[in-house]
Amino acid sequence: MNIMASYDLMETIRTTNQWLGASAQAMGSYPAMSMFPNPAVQWMAAWGEVTERSFSRMVVKPDWGIGSxxxxxxxxxxxxxxxxxxxxxxxxxxxxxxxxxxxxxxxxxxxxxxxxxxxxxxxxxxxxxxxxxxxxxxxxxxxxxxxxxxxxxxxxxxxxxxxxxxxxxxxxxxxxxxxxxxxxxxxxxxxxxxxxxxxxxxxxxxxxxxxxxxxxxxxxxFGKRVTMGQLEASMIQRVGFKYKGVGRKVYPGLLQLLSFISMNGETHSKAFQNQISRVAKSEASDADKHNKFYDEYLAVMDxxxxxxxxxxxxxxxxxxxxxxxxxxxxxxxxxxxxxxxxxxxxxxxxxxxxxxxxxxxxxxxxxxxxxxxxxxxxxxxxxxxxxxxxxxxxxxxxxxxxxxxxxxxxxxxxxxxxxxxxxxxxxxxxxxxxxxxxxxxxxxx
CATH class of the missing domain: 3.40.50.1820 (Alpha/Beta hydrolase fold, catalytic domain)
Structure with missing residues (x-):
């Protein structure tokens, strides 16, 4: 995995999901879609909004946001x-x-x-x-x-x-x-x-x-079960062409995020399902509890x-x-x-x-x-x-x-x-x- 291609592949997957989310949100928000109300359309727009926000936050360093x-x-x-x-x-x-x-x-x-x-x-x-x-x-x-x-x-x-x-x-x-x-x-x-x-x-x-x-x-x-060779082969990648650190060997943030989420997979899955439902019902807000937590939690660094x-x-x-x-x-x-x-x-x-x-x-x-x-x-x-x-x-x-x-x-x-x-x-x-x-x-x- 110590090649740039694997790093760039993960970034491509992230970008694709961000694009799919944005597209679904935009399509579900067309005024024409409201002529014949359909819960499936509302759900699609809600899924798109949550998905786009989640995948875009993964590469953004959060602001401290401490004003006074x-x-x-x-x-x-x-x-x-x-x-x-x-x-x-x-x-x-x-x-x-x-x-x-x-x-x-x-x-x-x-x-x-x-x-x-x-x-x-x-x-x-x-x-x-x-x-x-x-x-x-x-x-x-x-x-x-x-x-x-x-x-x-x-x-x-x-x-x-x-x-x-x-x-x-x-x-x-x-x-x-x-x-x-x-x-x-x-x-x-x-x-x-x-x-x-x-x-x-x-x-x-x-x-x-x-x-x-x-x-x-x-x-x-986990540290005891794997050898250092196995760890390096499976976890270490080289930064891709998109960033200043191109060629640097890193443990990628996106790979770390997968590990974090897998530790409490059921909890995270339920949290996102509930958030999509709240967005579809217009019960969510930009700074609600879910967004405040996951805007930080999903922002990872190499x-x-x-x-x-x-x-x-x-x-x-x-x-x-x-x-x-x-x-x-x-x-x-x-x-x-x-x-x-x-x-x-x-x-x-x-x-x-x-x-x-x-x-x-x-x-x-x-x-x-x-x-x-x-x-x-x-x-x-x-x-x-x-x-x-x-x-x-x-x-x-x-x-x-x-x-x-x-x-x-x-x-x-x-x-x-x-x-x-x-x-x-x-x-x-x-x-x-x-x-x-x-x-x-x-x-x-």
Missing amino acids: VVGDDGRDHVVTVETTVEKDFGDLIHFKVQGRREMNRRVLLVAPMSGHYATLLRSTVVSLLPDCDVYITDWRNARDIPVSAGKFDIEDYTLYLVDFMKELGPNTHVIAVCQPAPLTLAAAAYLAEEEPAAQPRSLTLIGGPIDPDATPTDVTD MTAEFYLSTVERIFKGLEIAKNEFVVAGKKVDLGKITDIAVKTVEGEKDDISAPGQCVAALDLCTGLPDSMKAAHLEPGAGHYGIFAGSSWRKNIRPLVLEFIDANSGPRVVGGTAAAKPAAAKAAVVDAPADAPKGDKAMPV
């Missing part, structure tokens, strides 16, 4: 998205709130590079903006990056995070969501040893595969082949983070060097992507960190999506994360102990109350 935020003065403040650091494979961007006082909490959100754009965390950003100065990693679609930019694997990803943390300085609180959790932990350890003055205050790891073998899931089992393959080989198969054997640029990263970065893990009880046990393993790996600077939270009933963007995040997890950030925002003594931060005692292991609301159904990230 209410400040503690009760006024709306305009939000602008500014690029703080620009790199070939991803940028560090800042949500600048105009006219607002300087916030005490500076947060770096590390977004996944696992098929979707950083905008998947839009609701997470929106929930944090009223209380924090928010930055986020904005990864680029590999199909738009010329081959001349070189490779990008998990070591490069880790070094990008190191540079972003250096840029923001030592008063930063890092929140890593899902896939980047192990690499963010490695980046923090790298800084702790190489440039301790630049390391962040705290690190919150949400639903990440620190130790994929701790609690196996379908995702981790990953560089070396990033995808090295993730599977070194994080899931080799367990390099779980065994504390990860190497960056020829240097072994020792997670035990983390001595004064408070670490909190968050897991969802019903998470079928990174099951409970995989993320909390980070605390045992931080052997140089006092127990008073470690915290863990298991959210009852929550799925994968719910722990960072759903109701569980909004109602339970977000307040706990902000409390953890505040508890670890005091003076720091580099290489010191928890005694240098008296408030850290508040960050002891926290369990959600028994009556905590159920989380959202897990969706792939």
Whole structure:
């Protein structure tokens, strides 16, 4: 499959379905069709509208769509998205709130590079903006990056995070969501040893595969069942002629989308059938719940082949983070060097992507960190999506994360102990109350 023809074939299929949808919608909307009302014609137009919208969204990067935020003065403040650091494979961007006082909490959100754009965390950003100065990693679609930019694997990803943390300085609180959790932990350890003055205050790891073998899931089992040769032969393609990255080896976003949908195929099929019915009955709207979710969910990006393959080989198969054997640029990263970065893990009880046990393993790996600077939270009933963007995040997890950030925002003594931060005692292991609301159904990230 490592040829451009297979990539261009998938793009041709996508474009054809988009065209068929647009044609069906246009034909079913002809005034002449209304002379003799027929439910089949209405259904055809509805099918066309949903189909055209779905297939066109697959190649469009969603907009952040965050216009303003209410400040503690009760006024709306305009939000602008500014690029703080620009790199070939991803940028560090800042949500600048105009006219607002300087916030005490500076947060770096590390977004996944696992098929979707950083905008998947839009609701997470929106929930944090009223209380924090928010930055986020904005990864680029590999199909738009010329081959001349070189490779990008998990070591490069880790070094990008190191540079972003250096840029923001030592008063930063890092929140890593899902896939980047192990690499963010490695980046923090790298800084702790190489440039301790630049390391962040705290690190919150949400639903990440620190130790994929701790609690196996379908995702981790897949990595064990196939060889690297099989994976490369079946998943890797070269970008076709339509994009700037022509010739670059990637794990295509459209192929990833097929995997995402297959994991919950019946649920997605029912959702689209219901949406077609609502459109036919004129009950749907441009910004209804279905469109808001799928406009984001269907927008996928290509990953560089070396990033995808090295993730599977070194994080899931080799367990390099779980065994504390990860190497960056020829240097072994020792997670035990983390001595004064408070670490909190968050897991969802019903998470079928990174099951409970995989993320909390980070605390045992931080052997140089006092127990008073470690915290863990298991959210009852929550799925994968719910722990960072759903109701569980909004109602339970977000307040706990902000409390953890505040508890670890005091003076720091580099290489010191928890005694240098008296408030850290508040960050002891926290369990959600028994009556905590159920989380959202897990969706792939």
